[in-house]
Amino acid sequence: MTKIDNSSISLKVIRQNPMYTYLLVLSMAAAAGFQGWRTLFNNFAVDEIGLNGFNVGFVQSVREIPGFLSMLVVYLLLVFKEHRLSAYSVMFLGLGVALTGLFPSYFGLATTTMIMSIGFHYFETTNQSLTLQYFSHQQAPIVFAQIRSITAVSNIGVGALIFGMSAYFTYQQQYIVLGAFAIIIGAWALSRNPADDSKPAQHKKLLIRKKYWLFYMLNFLSGARRQIFVVFAVFLLVKKYEFSIQEITILFVANNIIAYFFNPLIAKAINRFGERKVLSMEYASLFLIFIAYATVENRWIVAGLYILDHIFFNFSIAIKTFFQKTADPKDIAPSMAMAFTINHIAAVVIPVVGGALWLLNWKIPFISAAILCLCSLYFAQRIRIPGREVSVECPIEKEVSN
Numbered sequence: 001m002t003k004i005d006n007s008s009i010s011l012k013v014i015r016q017n018p019m020y021t022y023l024l025v026l027s028m029a030a031a032a033g034f035q036g037w038r039t040l041f042n043n044f045a046v047d048e049i050g051l052n053g054f055n056v057g058f059v060q061s062v063r064e065i066p067g068f069l070s071m072l073v074v075y076l077l078l079v080f081k082e083h084r085l086s087a088y089s090v091m092f093l094g095l096g097v098a099l100t101g102l103f104p105s106y107f108g109l110a111t112t113t114m115i116m117s118i119g120f121h122y123f124e125t126t127n128q129s130l131t132l133q134y135f136s137h138q139q140a141p142i143v144f145a146q147i148r149s150i151t152a153v154s155n156i157g158v159g160a161l162i163f164g165m166s167a168y169f170t171y172q173q174q175y176i177v178l179g180a181f182a183i184i185i186g187a188w189a190l191s192r193n194p195a196d197d198s199k200p201a202q203h204k205k206l207l208i209r210k211k212y213w214l215f216y217m218l219n220f221l222s223g224a225r226r227q228i229f230v231v232f233a234v235f236l237l238v239k240k241y242e243f244s245i246q247e248i249t250i251l252f253v254a255n256n257i258i259a260y261f262f263n264p265l266i267a268k269a270i271n272r273f274g275e276r277k278v279l280s281m282e283y284a285s286l287f288l289i290f291i292a293y294a295t296v297e298n299r300w301i302v303a304g305l306y307i308l309d310h311i312f313f314n315f316s317i318a319i320k321t322f323f324q325k326t327a328d329p330k331d332i333a334p335s336m337a338m339a340f341t342i343n344h345i346a347a348v349v350i351p352v353v354g355g356a357l358w359l360l361n362w363k364i365p366f367i368s369a370a371i372l373c374l375c376s377l378y379f380a381q382r383i384r385i386p387g388r389e390v391s392v393e394c395p396i397e398k399e400v401s402n
């Protein structure tokens with residue numbers, strides 16, 4: 001694989017594309033709303049509502065249902081332009097966050113989580129699709145990394161805000177402030193038009209193609225593994241090690257400070273070494289991290305594992321850039337929607353099953369995640385990108401249209 005000189009990829013040129021600023025601002029708003037919701041969630045669920053591990057797992061499964069239904073984005077594109085759907089999604093996310101604290105019950109939390117999640121997942125689908133459409137193979141990793149770095153700054157701001165507000169504001173008031181911010185930024189985006197009509201028109205039907213099978217598999221395994229981290233890592237810190245909301249906030253801020261500086265290095269690594277090596281490093285490292293979650297019982301070491309886990313999660317950019325280099329440009333929007341659905345097939349089930357297994361032994365979910373890392377590592381070795389050639393063949397091809 002030909003190595004790319006990262007110094008030749010000018011961020012100044014990338015910034016001249018109006019879609020860059022558009023996606024950057026919306027990503028900051030979505031990150032603020034979601035990170036705020038996530039930072040408060042476990043303490044709100046335990047302290048205000050009194051949920052146990054199974055209850056939390058159920059609510060988190062509800063959160064993943066819209067991700068499973070991300071394939072429906074292609075039908076919304078029949079009604080909305082893709083960049084406008086991004087803005088509406090951020091506003092919907094903000095609405096769900098703002099309502100969360102107003103319904104402090106098991107059913108209320110599940111309902112507001114569903115609303116928030118629809119906005120979050122539909123924005124992520126369109127955000128990633130637009131990035132792959134509007135930026136070249138060399139630019140896309142840089143743009144993904146820049147967006148993640150700038151959202152890390154947004155997350156740091158949210159962490160500092162919550163750290164200060166938690167001493168004076170109720171959960172309800174904090175959720176309203178965070179949700180209102182996302183709604184306002186989404187409304188601002190509706191007044192902008194960064195679209196380029198010269199870009200290839202996207203297919204507006206569901207697609208499953210054989211040449212993308214490895215992309216689908218990596219997304220499926222990533223979704224399954226990631227859910228164990230998202231649902232149970234922070235819950236472990238709160239439930240077993242009794243981390244306070246201030247300590248969780250500090251942990252999130254530390255994560256995002258590191259991510260701000262580290263994400264550009266991930267983009268350079270993808271361009272220099274290629275997707276296979278980057279993903280192999282991610283999966284091998286995560287295997288060790290999940291084994292450590294299950295075997296080490298020290299609150300500060302586990303907190304360190306959480307930070308490392310968060311860093312390696314950002315390596316998943318390479319799955320998207322691998323797809324971009326093997327995809328037909330017209331397939332990007334429907335394929336990203338389908339990838340999100342595939343990513344969330346296991347995610348809908350794992351939080352509930354993991355919650356039940358947690359009641360048997362809290363180590364079981366983390367050992368399961370380690371096994372999934374080994375599966376991902378195996379499939380990552382199948383990645384081949386010789387120029388623009390398609391990677392490994394799969395004997396099945398389906399095209400679903402409606």
